[in-house]
Amino acid sequence: xxxxxxxxxxxxxxxGPSDVSPRVLGALSRPTIGHLDPLFVQLMDEIKVLxxxxxxxxxxxxxxxxxxxxxxxxxxxxxxxxxxDTVIVCQNGVFGGRMRENVERCGATAVMVEDNWGEPVSxxxxxxxxxxxxxxxxxxxxxxxxxxxxxxxxxxLCALAREHGALSIVDAVTSLGGIPLKVDEWGADAVYSGTxxxxxCVPGISPITFSPxxxxxxxxxxxxxxxxxxxxxxxxGYWGGDSKRAYHHTAPVNDLYALHESLVMLQEEGxxxxxxxxxxxxxxxxxxxxxxxxxMAVAAAHRLPQLNAVNxxxxxxxxxVRSALLSDFDLEIGxxxxxxxxxxxxxxxxGYASNERNVLSCLTALEAVLAxxxxxxxxxxxxxxxxxxxxxx
Amino acid sequence: xxxxxxxxxxxxxxxGPSDVSPRVLGALSRPTIGHLDPLFVQLMDEIKVLxxxxxxxxxxxxxxxxxxxxxxxxxxxxxxxxxxDTVIVCQNGVFGGRMRENVERCGATAVMVEDNWGEPVSxxxxxxxxxxxxxxxxxxxxxxxxxxxxxxxxxxLCALAREHGALSIVDAVTSLGGIPLKVDEWGADAVYSGTxxxxxCVPGISPITFSPxxxxxxxxxxxxxxxxxxxxxxxxGYWGGDSKRAYHHTAPVNDLYALHESLVMLQEEGxxxxxxxxxxxxxxxxxxxxxxxxxMAVAAAHRLPQLNAVNxxxxxxxxxVRSALLSDFDLEIGxxxxxxxxxxxxxxxxGYASNERNVLSCLTALEAVLAxxxxxxxxxxxxxxxxxxxxxx
Numbered sequence: 001x002x003x004x005x006x007x008x009x010x011x012x013x014x015x016g017p018s019d020v021s022p023r024v025l026g027a028l029s030r031p032t033i034g035h036l037d038p039l040f041v042q043l044m045d046e047i048k049v050l051x052x053x054x055x056x057x058x059x060x061x062x063x064x065x066x067x068x069x070x071x072x073x074x075x076x077x078x079x080x081x082x083x084x085d086t087v088i089v090c091q092n093g094v095f096g097g098r099m100r101e102n103v104e105r106c107g108a109t110a111v112m113v114e115d116n117w118g119e120p121v122s123x124x125x126x127x128x129x130x131x132x133x134x135x136x137x138x139x140x141x142x143x144x145x146x147x148x149x150x151x152x153x154x155x156x157l158c159a160l161a162r163e164h165g166a167l168s169i170v171d172a173v174t175s176l177g178g179i180p181l182k183v184d185e186w187g188a189d190a191v192y193s194g195t196x197x198x199x200x201c202v203p204g205i206s207p208i209t210f211s212p213x214x215x216x217x218x219x220x221x222x223x224x225x226x227x228x229x230x231x232x233x234x235x236x237g238y239w240g241g242d243s244k245r246a247y248h249h250t251a252p253v254n255d256l257y258a259l260h261e262s263l264v265m266l267q268e269e270g271x272x273x274x275x276x277x278x279x280x281x282x283x284x285x286x287x288x289x290x291x292x293x294x295x296m297a298v299a300a301a302h303r304l305p306q307l308n309a310v311n312x313x314x315x316x317x318x319x320x321v322r323s324a325l326l327s328d329f330d331l332e333i334g335x336x337x338x339x340x341x342x343x344x345x346x347x348x349x350x351g352y353a354s355n356e357r358n359v360l361s362c363l364t365a366l367e368a369v370l371a372x373x374x375x376x377x378x379x380x381x382x383x384x385x386x387x388x389x390x391x392x393x
Numbered sequence: 394x395x396x397x398x399x400x401x402x403x404x405x406x407x408x409g410p411s412d413v414s415p416r417v418l419g420a421l422s423r424p425t426i427g428h429l430d431p432l433f434v435q436l437m438d439e440i441k442v443l444x445x446x447x448x449x450x451x452x453x454x455x456x457x458x459x460x461x462x463x464x465x466x467x468x469x470x471x472x473x474x475x476x477x478d479t480v481i482v483c484q485n486g487v488f489g490g491r492m493r494e495n496v497e498r499c500g501a502t503a504v505m506v507e508d509n510w511g512e513p514v515s516x517x518x519x520x521x522x523x524x525x526x527x528x529x530x531x532x533x534x535x536x537x538x539x540x541x542x543x544x545x546x547x548x549x550l551c552a553l554a555r556e557h558g559a560l561s562i563v564d565a566v567t568s569l570g571g572i573p574l575k576v577d578e579w580g581a582d583a584v585y586s587g588t589x590x591x592x593x594c595v596p597g598i599s600p601i602t603f604s605p606x607x608x609x610x611x612x613x614x615x616x617x618x619x620x621x622x623x624x625x626x627x628x629x630g631y632w633g634g635d636s637k638r639a640y641h642h643t644a645p646v647n648d649l650y651a652l653h654e655s656l657v658m659l660q661e662e663g664x665x666x667x668x669x670x671x672x673x674x675x676x677x678x679x680x681x682x683x684x685x686x687x688x689m690a691v692a693a694a695h696r697l698p699q700l701n702a703v704n705x706x707x708x709x710x711x712x713x714v715r716s717a718l719l720s721d722f723d724l725e726i727g728x729x730x731x732x733x734x735x736x737x738x739x740x741x742x743x744g745y746a747s748n749e750r751n752v753l754s755c756l757t758a759l760e761a762v763l764a765x766x767x768x769x770x771x772x773x774x775x776x777x778x779x780x781x782x783x784x785x786x
Contacts, residue, residue: 002439002660004416005653007426017646020425023397028647029422032413032595033400034725046395066597067460070642071622101621196643202425204459204597204645226619228494229464247730249463250589252597253410254421255648260398267395332427337640 014334017196018350027261050263072192072206083107093145144175149309178306200351201262284389291385407727410589411743420654443656450576465585465599476500486538537568542702571699593744594655684778
């Protein structure tokens with residue numbers, strides 16, 4: 001017989017899922033009601049409005065896809081890309097590669113704009129790609145690369161797409177709620193995110209938003225969307241406007257309780273305060289890491305405050321360090337991904353997990369484990385350096 | 394400012410979601426851990442084994458898709474159907490129509506076998522379709538039609554597919570855990586279900602299983618699967634065999650805690666006991682409804698014990714009755730769907746919701762509301778009729 005599962009209480013400072021607020025876990029386990037219950041329909045309406053706040057948009061088509069961020073990505077591509085299209089896809093980490101897969105599975109051609117992992121997308125290269133491929137109708141890029149901890153200039157890239165009459169598809173999985181993401185002001189056309197990063201919510205849901213221009217393209221499609229589950233015309237019918245809702249699928253009721261609570265918390269804190277908190281904790285962490293003698297993998301101008309890529313010091317056993325942090329401190333940090341596997345750690349400070357206690361306990365645990373492994377680090381300086389940032393703030 | 398949401402405590406006796414066990418809600422809100430945490434990987438392995446038990450299969454490729462049943466349906470079609478294929482699709486309710494949509498969006502041709510809503514799929518008609526379309530490589534049908542409360546003969550249909558060298562795709566969303574579903578004995582090739590019906594779990598996840606023959610077809614595909622998110626070769630890499638797991642998406646960690654707990658409960662009760670419980674409660678409900686003077690919409694031989702379609706008596710206001718049940722008794726029953734809208738109610742007795750208390754309180758509430766509306770029913774007889782079934786059992 002298999003027994004019930006009782007997970008330990010970890011501190012989640014990897015690339016996500018991040019720590020979930022106890023308020024959100026409390027909401028998650030409230031009694032399930034029907035997905036067509038009038039009270040649930042009200043909840044859906046509130047979630048749409050709260051997501052508009054989080055995305056800083058007035059887009060009517062703003063809602064959570066009932067599946068993880070990868071499905072949110074796919075929802076954007078299958079609805080906006082048609083067979084034969086040309087899509088400019090920027091790759092500076094893992095997730096640009098997935099975008100390419102999505103484009104190609106739509107029967108379209110991906111024009112790749114490559115940048116080094118750990119560097120932002122080059123706006124100049126994208127401009128050159130548009131010049132070379134004037135038929136490109138879509139630009140796709142990652143705002144906050146979870147695999148490298150790099151922020152790209154979403155505002156400039158969205159503006160470039162508009163200049164060329166193209167729509168922009170923006171991966172905001174790790175940015176939503178952590179750094180400014182001004183969907184309307186920047187003119188982003190299709191933006192998807194995830195619940196398990198800076199929203200402090202459980203994984204499994206993908207908030208998305210489509211601009212009126214994107215909706216127009218969907219309505220003018222000549223080919224049926226290849227995914228029935230992700231066909232936005234059907235999903236829209238379920239999430240409804242003023243009219244009666246058409247059954248499409250059964251919404252993940254409890255996950256949406258959790259998402260609602262996490263968005264209520266974001267609204268209570270205020271977006272600007274949330275961004276400032278993420279930034280301050282990041283600065284303190286970096287001060288501590290550098291005081292310890294470690295170096296950051298990304299240039300200061302392009303760092304994501306919510307995801308800190310740290311170079312693994314020479315001679316240190318990557319897996320052994322992460323394993324010791326997990327077993328001795330119940331602390332999860334992330335491994336490097338793809339080209340950066342074995343070269344960096346990724347320390348997340350996302351959402352509820354972005355707090356002073358986590359910064360200090362992570363520095364403490366990392367210093368203890370590295371010292372035990374005989375790594376060449378400076379001990380006894382990290383906490384003071386981090387505290388100085390907090391005390392100044 | 395939007396406030397936190399506190400749902401009422403409903404009794405869910407519609408077509409799903411059904412009542413979620415408190416044990417499952419408790420598991421759902423346990424602390425989130427990382428999706429690559431060694432303890433989470435163990436949990437994933439346990440879930441696969443528990444699902445094999447529920448599906449009565451030894452299929453290695455048995456796992457939960459991280460999205461609702463509609464995505465599970467799509468996962469079966471996009472992986473097994475290629476452009477140009479012919480698929481025989483049986484329709485005797487809403488969900489056969491969705492299957493057709495899936496087939497056509499794969500670039501394949503759907504040969505429809507139509508039966509009346511409220512009747513099972515005709516095995517003879519399917520045999521005739523195979524005779525007329527010998528090139529058909531796939532047969533798709535719904536085992537337990539949620540829109541009508543009808544059970545079709547999955548064993549005979551799967552056998553027919555095998556005879557013709559075709560694979561079978563079986564919708565078992567409402568059957569898994571409620572009525573016998575013998576994947577291996579019947580030779581079903583791709584079967585998908587949902588968590589929110591007879592598993593007593595929250596909605597949002599779709600358990601699936603693929604036979605070795607189905608896996609072989611996937612491995613021999615000439616066209617890339619059009620969905621990246623649902624590409625089983627990638628999903629398999631994440632859910633792993635013995636080798637290292639490849640990151641694909643972030644699993645919905647807490648939903649999988651809940652699924653695990655619901656499957657542990659199913660194992661504790663035992664499949665045969667769960668089926669017997671569903672049957673007994675169904676018989677008691679029907680006895681009570683008929684004693685009240687109501688009639689069932691489906692012939693006795695084809696009824697699903699977990700989903701009872703009842704004819705709405707003439708002159709009764711469908712919506713007003715359901716609304717009164719909800720507001721005065723916190724009881725949700727289902728409306729008719731599609732061709733049966735306004736003609737039937739669907740009373741679910743699924744999973745944790747299938748118990749004696751619910752049978753009796755549903756009869757009590759329905760009688761009270763119908764009497765208040767002046768419906769032509771017999772009062773005072775239903776509870777005794779139901780009790781007689783329980784006392785005999």
